[in-house]
Amino acid sequence: MTSGRLEAFSDGVLAIIITVMVLGLAVPKGGTWADLVHTSGLGLLTYLLSFVYIGIYWNNHHHLFQLRPAVDGMVLWANLHLLFWLSLYPFTTAWLTESHVAQVPTVVYGLNLLGAAIGYWILQQTITRRPGGERIRAAFARDVKGVVSPLLYLAGIGLAFVVPWLGLVPFVIVAVIWLVPDRRVERFLSAEHVSSPASETDEEDPTL
Amino acid sequence: MTSGRLEAFSDGVLAIIITVMVLGLAVPKGGTWADLVHTSGLGLLTYLLSFVYIGIYWNNHHHLFQLRPAVDGMVLWANLHLLFWLSLYPFTTAWLTESHVAQVPTVVYGLNLLGAAIGYWILQQTITRRPGGERIRAAFARDVKGVVSPLLYLAGIGLAFVVPWLGLVPFVIVAVIWLVPDRRVERFLSAEHVSSPASETDEEDPTL
Amino acid sequence: MTSGRLEAFSDGVLAIIITVMVLGLAVPKGGTWADLVHTSGLGLLTYLLSFVYIGIYWNNHHHLFQLRPAVDGMVLWANLHLLFWLSLYPFTTAWLTESHVAQVPTVVYGLNLLGAAIGYWILQQTITRRPGGERIRAAFARDVKGVVSPLLYLAGIGLAFVVPWLGLVPFVIVAVIWLVPDRRVERFLSAEHVSSPASETDEEDPTL
Amino acid sequence: MTSGRLEAFSDGVLAIIITVMVLGLAVPKGGTWADLVHTSGLGLLTYLLSFVYIGIYWNNHHHLFQLRPAVDGMVLWANLHLLFWLSLYPFTTAWLTESHVAQVPTVVYGLNLLGAAIGYWILQQTITRRPGGERIRAAFARDVKGVVSPLLYLAGIGLAFVVPWLGLVPFVIVAVIWLVPDRRVERFLSAEHVSSPASETDEEDPTL
Numbered sequence: 001m002t003s004g005r006l007e008a009f010s011d012g013v014l015a016i017i018i019t020v021m022v023l024g025l026a027v028p029k030g031g032t033w034a035d036l037v038h039t040s041g042l043g044l045l046t047y048l049l050s051f052v053y054i055g056i057y058w059n060n061h062h063h064l065f066q067l068r069p070a071v072d073g074m075v076l077w078a079n080l081h082l083l084f085w086l087s088l089y090p091f092t093t094a095w096l097t098e099s100h101v102a103q104v105p106t107v108v109y110g111l112n113l114l115g116a117a118i119g120y121w122i123l124q125q126t127i128t129r130r131p132g133g134e135r136i137r138a139a140f141a142r143d144v145k146g147v148v149s150p151l152l153y154l155a156g157i158g159l160a161f162v163v164p165w166l167g168l169v170p171f172v173i174v175a176v177i178w179l180v181p182d183r184r185v186e187r188f189l190s191a192e193h194v195s196s197p198a199s200e201t202d203e204e205d206p207t208l
Numbered sequence: 209m210t211s212g213r214l215e216a217f218s219d220g221v222l223a224i225i226i227t228v229m230v231l232g233l234a235v236p237k238g239g240t241w242a243d244l245v246h247t248s249g250l251g252l253l254t255y256l257l258s259f260v261y262i263g264i265y266w267n268n269h270h271h272l273f274q275l276r277p278a279v280d281g282m283v284l285w286a287n288l289h290l291l292f293w294l295s296l297y298p299f300t301t302a303w304l305t306e307s308h309v310a311q312v313p314t315v316v317y318g319l320n321l322l323g324a325a326i327g328y329w330i331l332q333q334t335i336t337r338r339p340g341g342e343r344i345r346a347a348f349a350r351d352v353k354g355v356v357s358p359l360l361y362l363a364g365i366g367l368a369f370v371v372p373w374l375g376l377v378p379f380v381i382v383a384v385i386w387l388v389p390d391r392r393v394e395r396f397l398s399a400e401h402v403s404s405p406a407s408e409t410d411e412e413d414p415t416l
Numbered sequence: 417m418t419s420g421r422l423e424a425f426s427d428g429v430l431a432i433i434i435t436v437m438v439l440g441l442a443v444p445k446g447g448t449w450a451d452l453v454h455t456s457g458l459g460l461l462t463y464l465l466s467f468v469y470i471g472i473y474w475n476n477h478h479h480l481f482q483l484r485p486a487v488d489g490m491v492l493w494a495n496l497h498l499l500f501w502l503s504l505y506p507f508t509t510a511w512l513t514e515s516h517v518a519q520v521p522t523v524v525y526g527l528n529l530l531g532a533a534i535g536y537w538i539l540q541q542t543i544t545r546r547p548g549g550e551r552i553r554a555a556f557a558r559d560v561k562g563v564v565s566p567l568l569y570l571a572g573i574g575l576a577f578v579v580p581w582l583g584l585v586p587f588v589i590v591a592v593i594w595l596v597p598d599r600r601v602e603r604f605l606s607a608e609h610v611s612s613p614a615s616e617t618d619e620e621d622p623t624l
Numbered sequence: 625m626t627s628g629r630l631e632a633f634s635d636g637v638l639a640i641i642i643t644v645m646v647l648g649l650a651v652p653k654g655g656t657w658a659d660l661v662h663t664s665g666l667g668l669l670t671y672l673l674s675f676v677y678i679g680i681y682w683n684n685h686h687h688l689f690q691l692r693p694a695v696d697g698m699v700l701w702a703n704l705h706l707l708f709w710l711s712l713y714p715f716t717t718a719w720l721t722e723s724h725v726a727q728v729p730t731v732v733y734g735l736n737l738l739g740a741a742i743g744y745w746i747l748q749q750t751i752t753r754r755p756g757g758e759r760i761r762a763a764f765a766r767d768v769k770g771v772v773s774p775l776l777y778l779a780g781i782g783l784a785f786v787v788p789w790l791g792l793v794p795f796v797i798v799a800v801i802w803l804v805p806d807r808r809v810e811r812f813l814s815a816e817h818v819s820s821p822a823s824e825t826d827e828e829d830p831t832l
Contacts, residue, residue: 023644
């Protein structure tokens, strides 16, 4: 079983999550700059944050499946589990915005980010336990970002109990950290390419 | 005619159904845990249930088309018929939630689940009657889950007439039953692989 | 330039149109059968009609591109033109429903159906004027349905001016006519296959 | 790393943006032509304009990736940056419509168009700086439209400060300019094809 359809389905869900969040943006009643800032200003900022998060997950997902893992029923469900958490972003983002970053909605947003992070970790673990998974585990040997992110989510959730707005700071930091392109998969694939040119046809497969 | 585009279209519809259901979740007016539980608690539970159901159909659909059935106009319509029933999930899920699991909405939700199950059965029957379909029929020879599920749907519909909430129990049981990964297709394909290594290139096709 | 991405994009748009129409279904306020019929009964019927129409266009589009037409900028725009008309279905369907099949909304619905039919005809014409298009023209030599449909749309639009509900009758007839699977492309491809077995690799391309 | 999945994801986002805009169209309360024009007339016109813009970006994106650029993390983010601006179209289009083309919403719409144009320019620059990018730079050597469009956006934004409706004129002109199919990529690919028939297999790849 190959991963083509799993990727296509995930792409679809992520693409829709992004666009559905735009539907949550309240359109100003009046036609002035003040109306825009008042009605939609906060919504545009939280949309930007959640957009970046979905973009990060899409990028990481894309890199993970570039390594062509074996796919079976467990991997399908681990992937659906990740998508479930991500599919809640439009809901938690809307609540965060409409409550003007109140305490509980900020905590819930942080729990949603944490849930997705755990979902991604489970997906990666599930994949590396499949046949040929050691190779994928090797590509992600040094996973500093993956370790730091959940800690920052917990920090944000904790800070939200003190001052809700402060809780968003670690969430923004995580987003910025991951915006820096992750070259591990590219380096790993080209190192593999050098050491074993026989796998060339596989990597250059135009259908990926 | 191959199945690539039928799969891509179905993936698109299923991906959107999942995400559209999130749009049906009412965002709490207030910013407390009580507001979350009161406004969205039931909605999150019914969303989870319907999410799992769509996930199950996606998984089964994925497995079914791994067997590379012949596709013609009849199969296209059988597939669209299944998608029609699934596309009603956001509607019946929203009614179930907004009525706080009243009798008739629970029955309608069960009828929707039953309709999708019949739609899937018709799709499978249509496929196994095409050239090469005996092979696919063989892969699904023992279909315990497929027989039990409609009975549980009927049980749930019946129970809903007594106590609406009780009707949901069999629906949850069906979801849990199907969460256990179904290895029939994987086993069938690897058995086939062993008995006829000549078909190797076909199964390993990277475009699937 | 090949048609893969044009097909994927069209699949995406059609998949979303279908699902967006479900968002237009009003969820009953009460929890009885009478509430369901009163609030959503008509909406479910018009949804079914429009769903079948989108299904028909998807089927026909799928068959058309099975013939692997040459794709250039003109074909891309002809395809987008068709998608524009189809993208209005959720809007005209919602108006038809909310007005309880009033005269003008029925006429507008018919004009939308007619616009999509003209859009499809332009797409087909554009494709058959590209290099290799004679072959595709040959596959659609006998196009009875394509000639009858616009006449039935015009009949429906005319009848709507007399009794709005009557206008829907020809629209339903067109849907039923097209539900009968169209085997022209399949027959054409297998005839071609017999007369020129050299093209076999092309037709069996698993990436289509 | 190849571009298949980047294209599929972008197709998904663009397909949804188009269809989500239809959700923003207000359905007339009454059932007359006057109701249609009054409630939805302006919305249909702005929808048409934004639909054409999304269609143009899809066409240009499609042509750009026909040249098979190298894809790495930077290209993924440049692409997501473009999609972010495009994802705001439903929001800015809705505000433009609901404010009946007031000054600030027209300016904001123009800024959104400008943002997307800059996003596309960054994507193109990022791609041409990758290995093999000179070839792609050569294909877009004469980029008259790409230079004129931002100037027209600026003109529209300026005019909107005088008379809002006038600001839309340059936006419509840009849309019309780009509707004329761009044959640069097709010409470039067939010139390359003539001068180096060895690359034939690459260009005819059916999976593109």
